[in-house]
Amino acid sequence: MSGVTVYKTPDASLMNQGIAGTINLHTVKPLDYDRVLQVNAQLEQNGHDKLNPDGDDSGYRGTFSYIDQFADDTVGIALAFATMESPNQEERWNSWGFPTTGAGDLELGGAKPFVRSSTLDRDTVMGVLTFEPTDVLSITADALYIDFSDEKILRGIEIPGGWAGDTTVGTTSNGLVLDGVFNNRRPQIRNDFERRDAELTSFGVNVAYDLSDVWTLAFDASTGEVERNIWSLESYSTATGRSSDNTTTLDNIAYTMQGSNLGARFTPELDYSDTSLVALGGSQGWGNNNTVPGDAQDGFINTPTIKDKLNTGKLSAEAGLEYGIFTGVEFGVYFAEREKKKFDDGLFLTLPSYPSTAPVPSQYMVGDVSLDFIGMGQSVAYDSFAFWSDGNYNEVSERLTVAGRWQNSWTIDEQVTIAYAMAEFDTDMGNMSVSGNFGLQYVQTDQTAYGYATFFDSNGFVVPQPVSGGDDYSEILPSLNLVVHLTDDQLIRFGAAKTQSRSRMDRMNASFGIDFNSAPTDGVNWRANGANPALKPQQATQFDLTYEYYFSDDGYVAAAYFFKDLEDWQVQLEEPFDFSGLTPPPGAPPVVNPNGFVTYWQNSSGGDISGFELSGAYDFGGLSSSLEGFGVVGSATFLDSSINIGGNEIKVPGLSEEVYNVTLYYERAGFEARVSGSIREDFLGEVSAISFSRELVSVKSTEIWDAQISYRFEESPVEWLQPLTLMLQGQNLSNEPFVTFQNDDPRQVRDFQDYGRNFLLGASYRFE
Numbered sequence: 001m002s003g004v005t006v007y008k009t010p011d012a013s014l015m016n017q018g019i020a021g022t023i024n025l026h027t028v029k030p031l032d033y034d035r036v037l038q039v040n041a042q043l044e045q046n047g048h049d050k051l052n053p054d055g056d057d058s059g060y061r062g063t064f065s066y067i068d069q070f071a072d073d074t075v076g077i078a079l080a081f082a083t084m085e086s087p088n089q090e091e092r093w094n095s096w097g098f099p100t101t102g103a104g105d106l107e108l109g110g111a112k113p114f115v116r117s118s119t120l121d122r123d124t125v126m127g128v129l130t131f132e133p134t135d136v137l138s139i140t141a142d143a144l145y146i147d148f149s150d151e152k153i154l155r156g157i158e159i160p161g162g163w164a165g166d167t168t169v170g171t172t173s174n175g176l177v178l179d180g181v182f183n184n185r186r187p188q189i190r191n192d193f194e195r196r197d198a199e200l201t202s203f204g205v206n207v208a209y210d211l212s213d214v215w216t217l218a219f220d221a222s223t224g225e226v227e228r229n230i231w232s233l234e235s236y237s238t239a240t241g242r243s244s245d246n247t248t249t250l251d252n253i254a255y256t257m258q259g260s261n262l263g264a265r266f267t268p269e270l271d272y273s274d275t276s277l278v279a280l281g282g283s284q285g286w287g288n289n290n291t292v293p294g295d296a297q298d299g300f301i302n303t304p305t306i307k308d309k310l311n312t313g314k315l316s317a318e319a320g321l322e323y324g325i326f327t328g329v330e331f332g333v334y335f336a337e338r339e340k341k342k343f344d345d346g347l348f349l350t351l352p353s354y355p356s357t358a359p360v361p362s363q364y365m366v367g368d369v370s371l372d373f374i375g376m377g378q379s380v381a382y383d384s385f386a387f388w389s390d391g392n393y394n395e396v397s398e399r400l401t402v403a404g405r406w407q408n409s410w411t412i413d414e415q416v417t418i419a420y421a422m423a424e425f426d427t428d429m430g431n432m433s434v435s436g437n438f439g440l441q442y443v444q445t446d447q448t449a450y451g452y453a454t455f456f457d458s459n460g461f462v463v464p465q466p467v468s469g470g471d472d473y474s475e476i477l478p479s480l481n482l483v484v485h486l487t488d489d490q491l492i493r494f495g496a497a498k499t500q501s502r503s504r505m506d507r508m509n510a511s512f513g514i515d516f517n518s519a520p521t522d523g524v525n526w527r528a529n530g531a532n533p534a535l536k537p538q539q540a541t542q543f544d545l546t547y548e549y550y551f552s553d554d555g556y557v558a559a560a561y562f563f564k565d566l567e568d569w570q571v572q573l574e575e576p577f578d579f580s581g582l583t584p585p586p587g588a589p590p591v592v593n594p595n596g597f598v599t600y601w602q603n604s605s606g607g608d609i610s611g612f613e614l615s616g617a618y619d620f621g622g623l624s625s626s627l628e629g630f631g632v633v634g635s636a637t638f639l640d641s642s643i644n645i646g647g648n649e650i651k652v653p654g655l656s657e658e659v660y661n662v663t664l665y666y667e668r669a670g671f672e673a674r675v676s677g678s679i680r681e682d683f684l685g686e687v688s689a690i691s692f693s694r695e696l697v698s699v700k701s702t703e704i705w706d707a708q709i710s711y712r713f714e715e716s717p718v719e720w721l722q723p724l725t726l727m728l729q730g731q732n733l734s735n736e737p738f739v740t741f742q743n744d745d746p747r748q749v750r751d752f753q754d755y756g757r758n759f760l761l762g763a764s765y766r767f768e
Contacts, residue, residue: 002028008562009495009544012422012439012479015314015334019501019540019564027142028067030076030130034768035068042727042762047735048089048755052153053367053381055117059085061760078128090116091373092156093263093752097742098176099162101169106748107162107177108255108264113374114156114190121149136210141203148198155369157376158188159253159266160284176747178257184250186283189237189272193385200226214321218332220314225307232302235349235384236282238357239270243285244295263752265375273368273378281357290460291396292348299349299384299393304342304408312336327435328424336416340505344408349393361387373754399462403454406464407511407530410451413470414505417444422479429484436482443500446472449533451511458586469510469533475500489551495544500537500568507570507601508535514579518588525588526579526596536603539567554619554631559612566607566652571645574599607643609652629668635661653696656680670712679703685740697750700739706731723766731758 005024010017014024042061050057061084069076096110128142161167161182170179204222211217241248254267272278280298287297316332351358360380364387368378387393399405422439448470454462479497486492512530546560580594615635621628637659641652651657660679666672685699710727738753 002026002032009481009542010479010497010499011437011481012420012441012477013316013330013332015418016336016502017477017497017499019499019538019542019566027126027128028078029140030067030078030128031069031073031132033067033076033078037064037066037767038764039064040762040764042760044086045759045761046087046089047757047759048091050087050117051089051091051115052117052155052369054383055089055153056085056087056119057089057117059087059119061086061762074132076128076130076132078126080124080126082122082124084120084122086120086122088116088118088120088758089756090118091754092116093374093749095263095748095750096161096163097750098748101162101167101177103169103172105169105172105175105177107167107169107180108257109163110159110161111264111266111374112156112158112190113263113371113376114154114192115369115371115373116152116154118150118152121151123147138206138208140206143204144200144202146198146200148196148200150194150196152194154190154192154194155379155381156190156371157272157379158190158284159255160185160187161255176257180255182253182255185253186238186240186243186250187253187268187272188282188284189239189278189379191235191237191380191382191384192233193235194230194232195385196228196230198226198228200224215317215319218314218316218318220316221312223309223311225309227308228306230302230304231385233299233384233388234301235280235299235382235387236284236297237278237280237360237380237382238283239272239274239277239279240283241279242281242295242355242357243283244355257747259747263374263749267375268377271378272371272376273380275360275365275380278380279357279359280351281354287348288401290401292350293354296350296354297348298351298354299388300346301349301388301395302344302346304344307341308338309340310336310338325425325427326423327426329422330424330439331421332419334416334418334420336414338414338416339411341411342409342506344405346398346402346405347395348398349388349395351392352394354394401460401462403456403462403464403513403515406452406454406462407509407513408506410449410506410509410511412450412505412508413448414502414508415446416502418442433485434482435485436480438478438480440476440478443475443477444472445474445537446470447508447533449508449510449531451509451531451533453511454513456516456585467510467512471534471536473536475537475539490547490549493544493546493548496542498539498541500539502537503535503570507531508533512598512600514582516585516588523593524596525584525593526577526582528577528579528596528598530598530600532601535570535601536568538569538603540564540609541567552619552622555617555622557614557616559614561612562610564609566609566643567605568603569605569607569643570601571604571643572599573602573604573645604644607641607652609639609641609655611637611639613637629666631665631667633663633665651684653684653686656683656701670714671709672711673707673709675705675707677703677705697740697742698744700741700746702736702738703734704732704736705734707733723768725764725766727760727762727764729760729762731760733757 003026007022040063044059046057063082065080067078092114094112098106099109101107125145131139166183168181169177202224207219209217240250251268251270255264257264282298285294287294314334318330320328360382364382366381369381371379418441420441422437424437426435450468452464453467454464457463477498482494484492509531510533514528542564544562548558550556574597577596577598579596584592617633620630639655639657641655642649643652658681663676665674681701683699686696708729712725713721716722735757740751742748742750
């Protein structure tokens, strides 16, 4: 890559704009560089020792790049290869939730703590070829291939709490049980494994032709495809037998809440590393009692696959003008065709020995794993993926009885055509100069979705029916950008635009499900849920105003105000619906209420985002020569946001009310040192839930610090050392965890993830 451009306010020539902003990545143009060959290598070490016996806590990264020119500088090539094996360790505490005791206090409903060791392997190959046979013609082709694999080893123990039986309650404070004993529980030992494989290929071509000294024609075309496969395996073992076994010894587990954001610490009576006690098998009775007996779920595996294809083309013309205040014009047409497919399935896993449990075969044992971080001591560890791969489970598809698996299998086709025109101008107003651009886009969209409608037969099995839906619509997106130069070093920027962010494709799914409850507690027999194949992109009308003062070559201050009026925001709402046209299933009561509810994704207005941003940079060398090389860059953002969901006002997901960033640096005589900090307040975030579903949770504020030092030997008297650079980098030096909580109560911790510090030591050598 040769650069990255971040657009806070769009212009009409920018395709596929976003509400929050748009990022444009630039590949190198080989004819713009001299011949160069560069090699980079880094060693990576995680601050946690490896948390699983078969995990990794060290890895590497390496890149090779080559740029050259041939045929009297009419042909240029750029080749790059990058490889990485990046480890990650995590101690994670996850709660089932917080039910209420008989006394009205909240207590821990259960917990799922585990340790994770993961390794990300990625190989990337990229090539760029440029051909400029004349001064008026330039042809550039590029190709990209990425082979991606992310393996995660997860081991822990699920501990049933207040939702699973009697609790001896100890201390309470402000409506929360702080300690107690979970009596006669059956913890579920977990040896899980997750693997995500993906392959991405992309090809592009750009042709630019100068028709004259004024006009230039350009043509761009690209095609890309990515295929992802996921295996997310859960393998269960037990020290207390199956849920149906009344002859085994159960565990009494004492627990103590460790305070806000830290979860609980446990003290068990049983030894979960005792191989004479621990056996393969489910202890919680999570089977569906239909295709799988209630006590026969000994594991589970999610196996979604996703295929995504994108083809684009763009034809444009631009000219440099001297016509009044106008200095340039550009117009063109863009076309994109995207197809995304998802197939979702999950498999119940049962041991052939059922209803008996089974010992862990010795060939799969890898030792013990430590769960001391939550007080559970050592636990049995085995290679669950190898055990499953060798065919040691009987499998039953969840698609037989779970409608959501069918509803989450879909195909989306989307065709977008954009016609645009933009004019650039430059003029004087008194002692001030004013420049900028204005234009508009006409966006035509045609979208079609294919999925399944589901209902249940009298035996509780899913009956799927193929369905489809879609919509076609058009939008006009105007934009205006102004730059007013008050003086040589002071300016004001103003931007106004209507922007849109394309919908997540799973929300455009045509699938829906219908459920019938023969004995409802609320009198509602019928309910339905689904996505929305006619869902439109999220849109906003936005304004940005910025004042910038450049008081030196390396120093500036800026103050910005922005406002975004959110339109067609996507929300999931429940609405009344008349089901009188449907026939109730066999066994329905004599009187059925035809009035029910349907829940689906909708476009809704009634939200906004506004805020201020202060930013600046300062080089302390201007104060004193002894401070030369020292500097600071920083920003502070203050946000206010809200959207209306079903009459309730909530914050816009992903946005903190306050965000601070600062970088302190020193650069002199080849030596560079940087310390960067990022602080953000609590925010509403979207995270993965069961079976890769999504849910909104509160995310705790974070303060993350990174640092880097490097030295370039460019002034070394030893010539062969001059192209060498050494670097040491530390990430998350503050060891900040990722914490989510529920009900706006930081004591009700949903998730606590401690992923430790990360360090990279590397070298770069450049041959020219």
